[in-house]
Amino acid sequence: MFKSLKNKLKSWIKKEEEEIEETLDRKKELGEKPKEKKKKEKNVEKKGIFERISSKIKTTTLTQEKFDEIFDNLELILLENNVALSVVDKIKENLIEDLVGIPVKKGEIEKMLNESLKDSISGVLKEPPNLIEEIKKKEGTYVIIIFGINGAGKTTSIAKLAHKLKKEKISCVLGAGDTFRAASIEQLEIHGEKLKIPVIKQDYNSDPAAVAFDTRKFAEKNKIKCAIIDTAGRMYTKENLIKQMAKIIRISQPDLKIFVGESITGNDATEQAKTFDESIGIDGIILTKADVDEKAGTILSVSHVTGKPIYFLGTGQNYQDLEDFKKEDILKKLDLDSEN
Template sequence: MFNRLKEKLKNWTKKVVESKEKPAKQKKEKLAKEIKVPIKFNIGMEQFQPDLEQIKEISEKKGEKEIPLGVFKRIKFKVSKVKISEKEFEVYAEELEMLLLENNVALEVTDKMIKELKEEIIGKEFLKKEIEQEIKDIFKNIIRKILIEPFNIIEKIKEKSLDQSKEPYIILFCGINGTGKTTTIAKIAEHLKKKNLSCVLAAADTFRAASIEQIKKHGEKLNIKVIAQDYGSDPAAVSFDAINYAKKNLINCVLIDTAGRMHTAKNLLKEIEKISKVSKPDLKIFVGESLTGNDIIEQVKSFDWAIGIDGIILTKADIDEKGGTALSVGEITKKPILYLGTGQEYNAIEPFDKEKFIKRLGL
């Protein structure tokens, strides 16, 4: 998962570090040769790197050709610091931009990341041995700011179940076809069951022939009630039925599955708007594929514009080597990613954890 972006970020950081190390090392080697002093030497178990410039200065003052051993006792061991200039940064920024774009980070997010990195890096003095870690830390903080802290759905459902009204917690799922809405609903239904929360599924994708069958099958396997009508029926009416069923039977949660013809189709957005108006969901979740790349931005913007989404689930993270989609949707919607879908089985879903995501990127 997300290995490509991890690898690329690692290589980029390494390159920046090496660009600072190589010239310094060459200069040192030249000087060491000139004054005939080793770059490193061992005293007992410890290794020392003498400050060659200082040694040269001392010996030159004394007019000595060979460096007497006594000099070593007087020298300090300098801590070397480096700075990255704006010019140097520009060279690497271009490369960074390419690698982020290639790994599904949207252009506006890429630009923002590079701008922030630039502000943090240029002109700052880094201890040479810490520069790699410092660049990683800067990346980490930028990503921490981009991703919104997710909330806990289970807690929210539990809170409402304790409410006097005994109303069910309603979750509406939207997103285009094939992204994994129905599968994700089944996964969440199972997850709720494990937490002793009851739920009912609304088969409000009445558009495709197989979709009602698909959700009914999940319901049978999981032993969870599915409320459905015929193909072509009004999805808002199906949702309404499911909510009424939940109210009557004191069920904690209603999960509404919807159709997802292309997000550009105006009637799809109108339809989801109507379902949303009728069912008044507590939570509206956009389901998108982690693999999608830039297209997901348009998708999520359309649904957000139509109904105002509260959170995001990214599916198929298990087969996504890039990883940039999470950053793109996070930054553009300012909505939290709640879960990652990590496979086709019911238990292949994990709560989105910002720090875990950052670790997966090797930072």
């Protein structure tokens, strides 16, 4: 997972470490004094003359000009790995705050770059609330509606989510709200049979809002804790199709609206999520096929662009292959959470 971006980030850190250390070596030879950012500090002890001389040749300060030079390489790496431009700009802003004008000692450059990059990337990720706790603490039925474009893995994600909830002793019912795609109802019914979870359905071409209504009422009548409602895949470029979702939302009154997108589609998935959010409002995101995502651009971008958290990552075809999204896990997979 994230092999392409992980390797390129490691190469960037190593390359820039070497270049900055070369600058330090040149300063040592020339006896130059690095420029340091002026900071107001109280009760700072004055260094002795020998300590100050030693500091001159052991530390350097990253100027804005040098930062812009090394960031050009990082910017290209991020863009090539499908990180949205607005996210690249935010990472740059965070790095400038952490790095520019700050003295750094030789031997600590790699650690400094690694830590700053880790903090910058962490800053664009958004930790989700604990869905299990949210469902359990609500009185009555918790309604989740799932939507996205065709082929993104909505129905499979619904089954995985239902499996996860069932393991937590949360009763579920599924609503077959995709009444347009051929075999969509049968697909959900197969999952329901395997998981021993009821599925509410109507005929094909029937009103999906009616299915949503029936699903909610069935759950409330039978004291089922969570209702998960499927919807027909809608191309995010088709404004009229997206607007049809408004009726389903009005009827089902969901507690959570989740957009499902493919992690491997990069900026396209980010733009899809953004359009859905602007049109009908989303509360969270599931990204499928994260296990084969070499670039991680969507994962780094989608929460910052939409302001909504990623709840889960799909990492395989089995029911258990739905990972809770955690910042620390993403940083570890990018090799940014380890000591250097």
